Amino acid sequence: MRTDLKTVCLDNIYVLPEARRKGIAKKFFSSVESWAREQGAVRLDLHVWDFNRDAIALYKAMDMDFQYHVMEKKL
Numbered sequence: 001m002r003t004d005l006k007t008v009c010l011d012n013i014y015v016l017p018e019a020r021r022k023g024i025a026k027k028f029f030s031s032v033e034s035w036a037r038e039q040g041a042v043r044l045d046l047h048v049w050d051f052n053r054d055a056i057a058l059y060k061a062m063d064m065d066f067q068y069h070v071m072e073k074k075l
Contacts (some may be wrong), residue, residue: 008036010046013055029062 010032015024036044045067048055 005043006039006041007043007045008032008039008041010044013046025058026062 013025013028033044044064046059046064048059050056
């Protein structure tokens with residue numbers, strides 16, 4: 001991982017179920033992306049659970065790509 005790349009990390013993003021599919025997340029991401037560019041960031045990162053298919057679809061629609069996978073084994 002390169003540490004010289006200025007990155008904005010998003011954490012705990014949530015839209016209430018009754019407010020979903022109204023463009024709120026897309027407006028939020030657009031604002032964050034604009035702000036991040038103004039700050040000189042070259043990357044926007046977030047974590048998403050593999051089972052959260054709706055969120056993954058949203059992020060892919062906003063041109064985000066998978067960067068790495070974290071795997072676990074419950075003991």
